[in-house]
Amino acid sequence: MLHNDSLPLFPLSLSTALQTDPMIPALRHASHSVPNWKSLLFAWAENSQECLIALSDERIVLFANKRAQERFSLVEGLVLEEDWEQERLTNWYLEELDLGEKTWYRLFLIRPCTSVLSKTASSYSFSEIHTNSPLYQAQLHTARIAAQSLSNTLLLGETGCGKEVLARAIHSSSSRKDGPFLAVNIAALPRELIASELFGYTEGAFTGAKKGGQSGKFEAANGGTLFLDEIGEMSMELQVLLLRVLEERKVTRLGSHEEKPLDIRIIAATNRSIEEEVRNGQFRADLYYRLNILQIRIPSLRERKEDIATLADEFLQQLHTQYAGGPTSICESALAILQQHSWPGNIRELRNIVERAFLHAYGDSWVTSHHLPSEWQQQYGLPEAPGEPLPLLRELERQTIQQAITQAPSISAAAKKLGIARSTLYRKMEELGIG
Numbered sequence: 001m002l003h004n005d006s007l008p009l010f011p012l013s014l015s016t017a018l019q020t021d022p023m024i025p026a027l028r029h030a031s032h033s034v035p036n037w038k039s040l041l042f043a044w045a046e047n048s049q050e051c052l053i054a055l056s057d058e059r060i061v062l063f064a065n066k067r068a069q070e071r072f073s074l075v076e077g078l079v080l081e082e083d084w085e086q087e088r089l090t091n092w093y094l095e096e097l098d099l100g101e102k103t104w105y106r107l108f109l110i111r112p113c114t115s116v117l118s119k120t121a122s123s124y125s126f127s128e129i130h131t132n133s134p135l136y137q138a139q140l141h142t143a144r145i146a147a148q149s150l151s152n153t154l155l156l157g158e159t160g161c162g163k164e165v166l167a168r169a170i171h172s173s174s175s176r177k178d179g180p181f182l183a184v185n186i187a188a189l190p191r192e193l194i195a196s197e198l199f200g201y202t203e204g205a206f207t208g209a210k211k212g213g214q215s216g217k218f219e220a221a222n223g224g225t226l227f228l229d230e231i232g233e234m235s236m237e238l239q240v241l242l243l244r245v246l247e248e249r250k251v252t253r254l255g256s257h258e259e260k261p262l263d264i265r266i267i268a269a270t271n272r273s274i275e276e277e278v279r280n281g282q283f284r285a286d287l288y289y290r291l292n293i294l295q296i297r298i299p300s301l302r303e304r305k306e307d308i309a310t311l312a313d314e315f316l317q318q319l320h321t322q323y324a325g326g327p328t329s330i331c332e333s334a335l336a337i338l339q340q341h342s343w344p345g346n347i348r349e350l351r352n353i354v355e356r357a358f359l360h361a362y363g364d365s366w367v368t369s370h371h372l373p374s375e376w377q378q379q380y381g382l383p384e385a386p387g388e389p390l391p392l393l394r395e396l397e398r399q400t401i402q403q404a405i406t407q408a409p410s411i412s413a414a415a416k417k418l419g420i421a422r423s424t425l426y427r428k429m430e431e432l433g434i435g
Contacts (some may be wrong), residue, residue, distance in 0.1 A: 051064075051065065051067045051068035051071055051072065051109065051110035051111075052064075052065045052067075052068060052107070052108070052109055052110075053065070053068050053074055053107075053108050053110065054105045054106065054107050054108075055080070055105060055106050055108065056104070056105055056106075057106075058079070059079060059080040059081075059082075059084070060077065060078070060079055060080075061074050061075065061076055061077065061078040061079075061080065062076065062105050063076060063105075064076060068110060071110075071324070072089070072110070089110065092110050092111065093110075093111060094108045094109070094110060094111075095108065095109045095110075095111055096108050097109065124165065124168035124169050124171075124172045125169055125172050125173060126140065126143070126144060126147075126169050126173060128165075128169065129162075129165065129166065129169060130307070130310055130311075130314070130421065131304060131307050132304075132306040132307055132310065132419040133299060133303070133304035133306055133307055135299045135303060135304060136298070136299050136304050136307070139296050139297060139298060139299070142294060142295075142296050143166055143169065143170055143296050144173070145294065146170050146294045146296065147169075147170045147171075147173035147174045148173075148174070149294065150175075150265060151265075151293040151294050152246070152265065152266045152267070152268070152290065152291050152292075152293050152294070153167075153170065153265075153266075153267045153268070153291075153293065153294045153295075153296065154267075154268050154269070154270075154274070154291045154292045154293075154294070154295045154296070155167060155267065155268070155269040155270075155296050155297075155298060156269070156270060156271075156274065156295065156296070156297040156298070157269070157271060157297060157298030157299070157300070158271050158300045158344075158346055159271050159345065159346065159348070160345045160346035160347055160348030160349055161298045161299070161300055161301065161346040161347060162298060162346075162347050163229065163269040163298060164183055164227060164229060164269070166296070166298060167181075167183070167225070167227045167267045167269065168181060168227075170225075170267060171224070171225040171227075171265075171267070174225070174265070176223065176224050176225055176265055179221075179222075179223035179224025179225070180220065180221050180222075180223065180224035180225075181221075181224055181225045181227065182217050182220055182221040182224070182225070182226050182227065183227040183229060184197065184198065184217050184226070184227065184228055184229065185229045185230055186228060186229065186230045186231060186233045186234050187229075187230035187233040188230075191235060194234065194235075194238055195238055195241065195254060196209075196214075196216065196254055197216060197217060198216050198217050198218060198238075198241075198242075199216040199218060199241065199245075199251055199252065199253055199254055200213065200214055200215045200216030200218070200219055200251070200253040200254065201213055201214060201216075201253050201254035201255055201256075202253050202254065202255035202256045203255075204255065205253070205254045205255025205256075206254070206255070209255070213253065213255075213256075215253075216251065216253065218245060218251040218262055218264065219251060219260060219262075221264050222262055222263055222264055223263055223264070224264065224265070225264065225265045225266075225267060226264050226265070226266055226267070227267045227268075227269070228266065228267070228268045228269070229268075229269045229270075230269070230270060230271070231268040231269065231270050231274075231291070232270040232271075232272040232274060232277055232282075232283060236282075236284065239283070239284045239287050240284070242287060243284065243286060243287045243290060245262065246266065246287075246290050246291075247290070249261060249262050249263070250262060266291065268291045274288060274292075275288075300343065300346055301343040301346045301347055301349075301350060302342050302343050305339055306419055308335070308338050308339055308350065309330075309335050309338075309339075309419075309420070310419070310420055310421060310424070311347060311350055312330055312335070312338060312350060312354050313329075313330065313420070313421075313424055314421070315350070315351050315354040315355070316328065316329070316330060316354055316358060316367065319354070319355060319358045320358075323358075323362075325362070326358055326359075326361070326362045327358060327361045327362070327364050327365055327366055327367050328365070328427070329365065329366050329367070329427075329431065330354075330357075330366065330367045331366045331367065331368050331369070332397065333368065333369045334357070334367055334368050334369045334371070334372060336369075336380070337369050337372055337376055337377070337380040338350070338353075338372075340380040341376065341380065353372065353373070354367075356371075356373075357371040357372055358371075397428070397432065398432040398433075398434065400418070401414075401418065401425070401428055401429065401432065401434060402434055404417050404418050405429075405434070411425060411426070
């Protein structure tokens with residue numbers, strides 16, 4: 001346990017520097033006035049995998065934790081050049097911490113830029129959706145048909161299974177790819193704002209309406225695709241308005257009588273059993289038939305467990321790139337645990353679990369079962385030596401890969417036979433010493 005009274009206000013090297021360095025005499029007694037929470041912050045920094053630095057106004061490095069020293073060669077006493085951020089922090093950015101008061105130094109976290117992981121609208125395509133599941137492959141076939149049509153499409157699937165990713169892929173592969181793609185989560189909007197967000201409004205339409213009014217999502221998506229996520233959350237009153245827009249291809253702003261023509265494609269999605277909602281009278285049957293011209297049901301992750309290893313590996317490589325370090329492989333016992341979990345949160349949950357395990361295993365080469373949630377280890381766990389893959393399973397993996405390479409006409413065919421990406425196969429071959 002950390003006790004504020006027993007901790008130095010800064011790491012020893014910085015405390016010493018403040019007392020002895022003639023370059024910054026004004027700082028000699030500053031450590032006596034620094035709040036105790038900062039001592040905890042600096043104590044954490046020494047063990048953190050993030051990079052933390054403290055700079056003076058003259059760009060003197062007053063403190064750099066171990067990670068910052070190793071990654072950027074930022075040592076205490078170093079005077080940084082004016083353009084040091086551009087020179088040293090390629091693919092990284094500074095996040096200044098708000099200390100809540102005027103201090104004699106500025107505190108920064110150096111974080112990896114996430115641009116390497118971000119997707120532009122044009123980067124979403126069917127080639128980015130990888131699956132070894134025959135069930136999902138059949139649904140993707142329907143999705144490709146939807147992309148070549150102008151028909152409204154209904155996506156069904158549990159939360160976190162990738163409905164928006166598939167909607168964007170349909171859009172980017174369609175004739176509307178150069179038009180806008182707008183996504184609206186109906187469940188995330190207050191009920192009283194859904195109508196104004198979708199249909200827009202005129203000045204004075206209601207209390208608080210903006211001067212000059214505002215266009216809605218239908219108008220903004222004209223010429224492109226409007227993705228209505230969680231459509232099952234829409235009230236019956238709004239369903240009537242939506243049905244009218246779909247039938248007449250015109251939209252009327254709240255408070256106006258002027259109809260504006262629309263040229264949009266609707267992709268709707270829900271995690272509910274929409275047919276049951278229709279039977280129970282909670283969703284209009286005529287709207288359902290209008291939206292349900294093409295239906296695609298995205299299988300849950302527990303229905304496509306053959307994709308878990310590939311997805312986990314893909315997330316791990318993304319994180320390794322983002323953080324410029326960390327583990328690059330997941331051992332068999334950890335994968336076995338991932339295969340046993342039911343994944344109620346689907347791909348989103350898998351992504352979060354892999355990121356958590358990655359951070360816990362940052363100093364290691366492998367993500368092992370010990371880096372997964374402790375309750376999972378107790379529920380699904382397999383015996384394993386910490387930090388090391390199971391030797392027997394590694395040998396079985398090597399033999400399986402060798403056999404696939406021998407029998408397949410090419411590396412691509414061997415990867416397909418094994419159900420992994422070609423890049424993953426090359427990496428496995430290197431790790432296992434397979435020529």
